[in-house]
Amino acid sequence: MTAEGTVTAAMLAIGDELLSGRTRDKNIGHAAHMLTLCGIDLKEVRIVPDEEEEIVAALNALRARYTYVLTSGGIGPTHDDITADAVSRAFGLPCIHDEKAMELLGAMYERRGMEFTETRKRMARMPQGAEHIPNPVSTAPGFRIGNVHVMAGVPQVFEAMLDHVLPTLAHGRKMLSVAIISPYGEGEIGLRLGAIQKAHPETSIGSYPRFGGSGFTTELIVRARDESVMEAAAADVRAMLEAIRVEKEASPA
């Protein structure tokens, strides 16, 4: 479904806590928003548990299919942090204690007068040949290998890492969008809206009902990569809403 010139991405969020409902994910929505700003189409998201088989299978499915894969979670020092192992296995690479990461972490613990324990050394592990993604919050780096960008699950750290990653990615032509609020529900506008979508095939027109207690209104989003294409469709949407208004005045329900 990837049109020419578009850049695609998938996100893989890793962690039992997301699937148990204990933690509400904050990273997916943030990544979706930031990628869209860069003109990169987020096409799929998966959430998987802290199980190596599951992470490897999902990662291999996603990295073969999309320009980029972003992961979140599972890169801390404890026994349930197995993302580095799983990513290494997906790429058929040894999972090593990266030399530069060992230096960064070792220096940080020395500055803080803390022991650089075996457990803490786990945070230096990554597939051989991976590049660092800097972590300005808590030092332990994420990493990039191939088209896969491995980041932390803690939102402050994920966001800082993503800020570093985004400028390194190929940016697509930005998807433009305009929002039009319809005071009418989807049932009232759907047929005509479908016709407008058909008449403007280079746009993507989304229709999002909002329930406000007493009834539904609809937010309409017209998206296109070309401004004049978007405006032409948006003009038709506005004309449709005006036509419905006039019809309602002529024959009030």
Added chain:
Amino acid sequence: MTAEGTVTAAMLAIGDELLSGRTRDKNIGHAAHMLTLCGIDLKEVRIVPDEEEEIVAALNALRARYTYVLTSGGIGPTHDDITADAVSRAFGLPCIHDEKAMELLGAMYERRGMEFTETRKRMARMPQGAEHIPNPVSTAPGFRIGNVHVMAGVPQVFEAMLDHVLPTLAHGRKMLSVAIISPYGEGEIGLRLGAIQKAHPETSIGSYPRFGGSGFTTELIVRARDESVMEAAAADVRAMLEAIRVEKEASPA
């Protein structure tokens, strides 16, 4: 990875708006929490766009693998609401205007003095033979076919539909959990925590760093289906934290 006696589920959230960052999903976290309360293990979540091929492929992968699949989104009346078509295709069934749904919707629009337009009739579509999932908020039903439960994306409606669905599902033995706050970061406790996990293989011990500006603390969650098994592991975790405290007093950093 499914142990004997466990009941599993996957969730498939459908909608371009979730992938563009325009809408932050609220249904996944809610479903995760509610399923956990019922002793049903949510094992995987996927978010896919409003594209029939994508919905069909994800649905077929998930429904073959887990006891139940819950979907959200794409069952409204507009052109981008294609979940009924995709689910029908995944099951190889015709997508029909369900008679009972037509009656429900027809009666509702009549009561409200509104026309039951072709567009609104789209909300009565579902795979032939599907059972309704009632919608107390806005009438248009969700539906169940096989092990797939198709619900609305609007959170108020999704939640109401899920409340109806949960009592109809087989409930697993509830996963119990206890939270223990560690004032020490993961790097300090990780090795000993890993040993405790190994000594208590019937538990799942999660370790969740929380960044509080000045440093990390750690929330430890011990999970098990048997209370005495859980308490034995939790006692070891508490003893470990006490041991670290005593060591620190003996040799302050």
